[in-house]
Amino acid sequence: MRRLIPLVVLFVVVGRLAAAPPERTHDIVPADYATVNTINEIALSPDGKQVAYALATWDKKSDRRASELWVVSTDGKGKPTQLTSDRANDRHLKWAGDGKSIYVVSNRGKEAKAQVWRVPLDGKPEAVTNVKAGIINFDYAPKTDTVYFTTDATATDKDDFSALREKFGKIEYGHGTRTVSELFSVKKPGSEPEKVLADNRYIREFAVTEDGKRIAMVSAIDDTVVKSEGESRVDVWAAGKITTPPTDVYRAKASSPYAWLEGLAWNPDGTRYAFCAIHDAYPTEIIIGEEKDGKWATTRMNRNQVAAPSVREQQFHVRGYGSPLQWLDNESFSYLHEFGGYNTARTYALKDEATHAPDAEFRERHVVYAAHFQPGPHARIELVGDASGFPVLKFRSKETGEIVTLVDPNPHTADWKLPSIEHVTWKAPDGASVGGPLELPFGYKKGDKPLPLVVAIHGGPTTSSCNDQRFDAHNGRLYFAAKGYAVLCPNYRGSTGYGDKFLTDLIGNENDVDVKDIVAGIQHLIKEGIADPERIAVMGWSNGGYLTNCLITLKNPPVKIKAASSGAGILDTVAEWGFNDEPAYPIVFKKGLPWEQPDLYKKTSPTYGIGNVTTPTLIHVGGNDDRCPPGHSRMLYRALKEYKKVPVELNVYPGQPHGLGTLSFRTAKMEWDLAWFEKYLKK
Incomplete structure (x- = not known):
């Protein structure tokens, strides 16, 4: 799948009663992105009376986002309490069995390696593990109060050339050694861990039963994506023995x-x-x-x-x-x-x-990011977003039926001029019904003059754009609508949430039905009088970048695309199979390997349509992107600058993987996008 400030003094909305919302007067700009706080994880206490959550905030000085641990009572009467404040990026929250502390993975201390920490509700964090290289994953068995964790190790495979590899050890070899895992248990902070298993396999994820007697593991021969996506399996450990339950239901017969x-x-x-x-x-x-x-x-x-x-x-x-x-x-x-x-x-x-x-109150027109239940006290929490604002933490007691907003992590956005969001639908050329969110500037009314249109295309493609407020630096959400653009987020063929046929129609039909779906959406908004046909722009990241490349390389396009922003986009699908970290993706969509389906690989590659490009194109890519390597972006840049003489810029973000991680780079991307489209979409 092609997918992907100093600590803010936080005030929260607690309970069901709040003051009338202020008038929306604030014009949103890219710099506001740094103030948006995110609840990354939630966990109900065993008695259902408290919620632990990881609140992530941006820090301009360190140029990164990190999460800290908070708790709040579910009765809606108390204020949240901050348990950690050292920006150690607390995550993977697990309540202790007695409900008096929370286990997390954090990067705190001098070495700042990932370790398991126990955070008491009334004390300072204590390190549970002390692994020099850091732990990889962890889980917790509440009935025995035991922490389980994995670390990386190296396995060497012996063959006819093992001695030669060892003799010339400075060479980087394609194989011969593997990254594998070792799994340990530890009872309390400071105690010596016990090795549970070392099976010469890489454990990508694991889960322990409440009594610690069984462990289920997603494991593969090594840590590479190519093995994970096609050969990983679920093993079960019990009483020192590993069993592999049948895999055919999710492999051979899937x-x-x-x-x-x-x-x-x-x-x-x-x-x-x-x-x-x-x-x-x-x-x-x-x-x-x-x-x-x-x-x-x-x-x-x-x-x-x-x-x-x-x-x-x-x-x-x-x-x-x-x-x-x-x-x-x-x-x-x-x-x-x-x-x-x-x-x-x-x-x-x-x-x-x-x-x-679930109950209707939690169902209609919502986007649930996370949910956690405690069956005993009949309690449920959900992190819920919608078109009216950023996600909030809600609690419902099954006993009383009350729904309470416990935490609003972004109360400062109450006066922001947020865009309106609605789900619109249109017909594709083959008659299929296609839909997606449409963002319109604050205060825009039906019948107002047509707007410049940005088509913001999601990645995946086996995912979708949601009908909620989100400030998305990669995919154009919020910051373009705030600048006066209409923003269409098409859930084209291959997107999820519209039925199985809609999803699988894309197999063998990339750079075809998906592109036609998007063009039909543009034409629909032009016909509705929302989009100005002379000011159309396209953009996206990952698969959205690929589809941007497909759209600008169309021959005789039915709509004129005046500007484009291609983010981490694939240009050549044979190179995608050869260079990307997940070769199964093109194999599935192209129904075989390049030498088995050469015509389909060529048909789906925008490379062969570059001669059609006249659209000024801004190109973004992470310098260390393994999912959509920068070679694709560099090839597009070379073609447009040196041969097509089309206005183009190439922005390579040093050290960044498939998604841009730093605040400065995300802000830079937004400002570049806005400046590029402002220049080429001017009347």
């Missing part, structure tokens, strides 16, 4: 054998686990492992059985990357369900093999 595996979660008794098998080009599946008569079996969740279905619900997909699976009891679990640019937390019950909808 819609595609190249699934990413993530989201491992055990039921309370440790008899069942679940995880997501996330596919490029196909719907995400939830896989359930269950022990029966001493043997493990694996089955697939029934995605098509929805209790009390509606038209919208019949088009649902499991949200792929980052869907937080959690067992509510031994027979049911929650996950995130996506439909038409929205998503909600749903419950799947094994007894009737059906998905059940």
Whole structure:
């Protein structure tokens, strides 16, 4: 998948009653991006009376965003309490079994390596691990108060050339040594860890049962993406023995054998686990492992059985990357369900093999980023966004039925002139219904004069743009609408949340149906009088950058594209297979390897349409991007500057991976985008 300030004094909205919102007078500019705070993770205490959350803020001096640990009571009466303030990037929150402390991974101390820390509610953080190179992953068994963690190790494979590799050790070899994992347990801060297993495999993720007797692991032969996406599996460790439950349901018999595996979660008794098998080009599946008569079996969740279905619900997909699976009891679990640019937390019950909808208050026109439940006290929290503002933390007690907004991490945005957001639909040339969010400037009314249009194209493509407020430096959200542009975020063919056929139609049809869907959306807004046909621009990052490249290389395009911003975009799909870190992506979409499908690789490569380009193009890419390597961007730049003589700029961000990580680089990208489009979209 092609995907991707000093500590702010934070005031929060607590409880259900708040003052009338202030008049919206603030004009949003790229510099405001630094003030937007993000709740990254949430966790309910065992008694359901408190919520721990990781609040991420930007720091201009260090040029980075880091999260710190906070707690707030769920009764809606108290103010949040900050437990850490040293910008150690607290994450992976796990409440201790007694509810008196929280375990996190942090980068604090002199070495600032990732370690597990225990943060008491009434004291200072204590280091639980002290690994020189830092830990990689961790989990916690509450019934035994035991922390489990993994570290990296190296395995050497012996063959006829092992001695030669060892003799000339300064050469970088393609293979011969592998990064693998070792897994340890530790009872309390300062105690000596015990090695649990070292299987000469790389553990990408693991989950421990509440009693610590079983461990489920997503493992592969090494740490490379190529092995993870096609050969990783879920193993189960118990009593010193590793068992591999059947893999065919998510490999050999799956819609595609190249699934990413993530989201491992055990039921309370440790008899069942679940995880997501996330596919490029196909719907995400939830896989359930269950022990029966001493043997493990694996089955697939029934995605098509929805209790009390509606038209919208019949088009649902499991949200792929980052869907937080959690067992509510031994027979049911929650996950995130996506439909038409929205998503909600749903419950799947094994007894009737059906998905059940939550209460309507949590369902309609919301985008749920995270959810956490405590079945005992019947409590639920959700991090929820919508078109009215940035995400807030909400709590619902099943006993009282009350919904309380516990934390608004961005109260300072109450006077911002936020764009209006609506989900619009149009027809593709083949009759398919296509949709996506449309951002319009604050105060814009139907019948006002047409606006310059920015088409902001999401990555993936097996994902979607959501109908919520988000300040997105990579994909053009918010900052263009604030400048007076209409912004269309098309969920083109291959996007999730619109049904299986809509998703799989893209296989074998890249640089075709997706491009036609986007062009049809532009034409729809022109016809509606919203978009000025003389001022159309396109932009995107990752797969959005690829589609930007596809659009500007069209021969005789039905709409005139006056400016483009191509972010980390693929130009040649053979090179994508050869250089990118995830070669399964082109194999799936092109239905084979380059020598098996040469015509399809050529058809999907914008390279061969570069002669058609007349659009002034701004190019962005991270200097260390393995997902969409900078060679693609450099090739596009060379072609436009040296041969086509088309206005072009190439911005390579030193040291940056697939997504820009620093505040200064994200701000620079936004300002460059605005300046570029202002120049070339002027009347």
